[in-house]
Amino acid sequence: MDANSNRRITLLGPQRLAPTLASAVRGSGVAGEVAVVTAGWQEREEELDELREHLGGAVVNLRLYARAEEVFRKDRALARALRQRQERLQRMQELYRLRLSHAMEAARQLLTRRGDPELLTPEREAAVAAIRELDRAHLERVRAVHRDFDASLKPLGRPTLARQRDEIASLLAGCAAFAVAGGHVALLLNRLRLFGIAELVGDKPVFAWSGGAMVLGERLVLFHDDPPQGPGNAEVLESGLGLFTGMLPLPHGRRRLKLDDPLRVGLFARRFGDLACVAMDDGAILRWEGGRWTPTGGDGSRQLLPDGTVSELAA
Amino acid sequence: MSLAIQQLLLASPPGEEAIRQFLAAHRFPLVEGTSTTFVYKGGGDKVRLRHFIYGLPSSRPMKRVDGTDLWYVIEELPPGSRIEYKLEIVHGKDRQWILDPLNPFTARDPFGANSVCQAAGYETPEWALEDAEARPGRLESVEVPTRAFGGKREVVLYLPARMRPSRQLPLLVAHDGLDYVRYASLKTVLDNLVHRLEIPQLLVALTQSPDRLREYAGDRIHARFLTEDLVPWLEKRFPLQGNPAGRCLMGASFGGVASLATAWYHPGFYGRLLLQSGSFAFTDIGESERGPAFKPVVGFVNGFRAAPGKPVEKIFLSCGVYESLIYENRSLVPLLQTTGMEVRFVEARDGHNWENWRDRLREGLSWLFPGPLWMVYE
DSSP states (O other), rough: OTTTTTOOEEEEESSSOOOOHHHHHHHOOOSOEEEEEEEEEEGGHHHHHHHHTTTOOOOOEEEEEHHHHHHHOOOOOOOOOHHHHHHHHHHHHHHHHHHHHHHHHHHHHHHOOOOOOHHHHHHHHHHHHHHHHHHHHHHHHHHHHHHHHHHHHOGSSSSHHHHHHHHHHHHHHSEEEEOOOOOEEEHHHHHHHHTTTTHHHOOOEEEETTTTHHHHHHHHEEOOOOOSSSSOOOEEEOOOOOOOOOOEEETHHHHHHHHTTTHHHHHHHHHHHSEEEEEOOTOOOOETTTEEEEOOOSOOEEEEEEEEEEOOOOO | OHHHHHHHHSSOEEEEEHHHHHHHHHOOSSSETTEEEEESSSSSSSSEEEEEOOSSSSSSEOOOOOOOEEEEEEEETTOOOOEEEEEEETTTTEEEEEEOTTTEEEEEEEEEEEEEEEOOOOOOOOSSSSOSSSSSOEEEEEEEEOOTTTSEEEEEEEEEOOOOOTOOOOOOETTTHHHHHHHHHHHHHHHHHHHHSSSOEHHHEEETTTTTTHHHHOOOOHHHHIIIIIIIHHHHHBBBOSSGEEEEEEETTHHHHHHHHHHHSSHHHOEEEEESOOOOOOOSSSOOOOOOGHHHHHHHHHHHHHHHOOEEEEEEEEEEETTTTHHHHHHHHHHHHTOOOOOEEEEEEEOOOHHHHEEEEEEEHHSSSSSSTTTTOO
16 A cells, blocks of 8 residues: 555646635645645745635745755755755766767657558667666666765754754644745755754645645656757656655646647657646646555646646546 | 749739739748749839848849839748848939838837848747746946946846845846847846746846947956946946956947957957847958958957967857858857867858847857756656
């Protein structure tokens, strides 16, 4: 049985233009304050007026961005080690990206090539498998960096950080639900991981949107099909918090993905074939309950399929 | 397959009703593959297509269909081309340049407007059009004291939406900045690219010279104004990065010369340049034929070519292949590359005009200042 099967998680599409958080919270029967993480907004972390108004004021800001800055000011050794770790991870990402670009190009060429299917099919499968293996190996190396870091620095045992974490735990204990906004996903994930938030959430209902939804899953995948620079190859960045399984949320799919390009859609879906790849736009609501996913929102959720099509996930 | 005009001409001469139907059935200029038919209906002794494509005769006579007042000329335009033109109507000794009455598309510049022909494959980039979802930045006028020129200079600032004192922004100084806003949609482009996370939030100083042909022609006083007056004044008052990587100069035509010259006179102060259709006239031998306004430009460019140095880290250049300056710009690129600077050069099938410069802004700005689009999902 999945360790997360008892969790109740609601993933939402982007909230700026079509906010659905309040109705999702009400629909889940949550009564009480909602602890929110807006660390992905960085220096705008405290700007919660719109969110408070939307939720009727019942908001507790966990202030992970500011708390982390405070920890870094007081625990210089930890800050330095974190900076070194991030620099190492960035260099690893650059090397992975280099290999990835060639692997993706090979796969695209094979998938568009015409010829004898008997010859082409196994080559195509091998090309996609090679990308998967590249992703897997990269992810494993990144995990190893994090394991080494945790083993040598033991961040949660450091007094400054532990004090902040105790405060967070206390605030969370008084709240009926936990919510994570989007923003800068690497920074958001780092802050959530730094304070060990996954272990503090317990069985509270969880709500997350955009980048917030991305970091709670198994894998954090960066994506954009049409960036102004470069070929737009999606990249595995690292493991997510792992609060749910089986799904890769892709916020702003309409703007970030070429959903009418069967080659890109199909390759994306095959590459991350162990997860349901779901583009989430305004109005999308997906609910994880009892260890399975249910679309409960409007028409904002579309699943990318291996045959290159997309399928609406209607409520 | 014959062109629509050729079909019309099968009836010789075509009747008034057939011409009316022909004009009603199509948009003009009529683009059919790589063939583009320019059409004019009206009186005149002669009618000419006056376009601004360097390399082709700039005046192309239009042919009158016998027995009618319909004129036409067919041009072969490569895919993706965008050209600006006017029609010249000749009555006796009178010559009148007019916008194409059959073409609703025009492009404006400080001298007026031109008709625009968009060949097959050209589309106005959607990131240059207003996007209701993009949070708008605002324009704010400031007066900057200047020791270089004496007195004060008015500069308009573009302040991005959601600017916060806690985040230090890069600074972009745009020569002819208000013209960029008026004719190249610079504010809309900045709003959109910031919204799409393709560039970071930028503070942009939109400068407008009262005497650009002098001040932008490699003038050291103008370079001092930017480097010793404007930039320090802004960095004291706004949350700016205040380092070379966070300082960029941009400009088109003479504005490109001013940008390069300012960086060259103050090496290491600026880190980025965006140069569009720069008027980089030079001579290897003899005198330049470009006229007196270019004389100081030639002096500066010749000096730069003799000892380019490495004034900045990254330079983005663009130029239209239908403008005469393509030669100068192409000549400059290998020289820049020898200095160790990161150089990107982009050509377009377009001319020396503001929409060409607009259409290259996304590529240039996002290369010089990559935004956080891979990391931020709001």
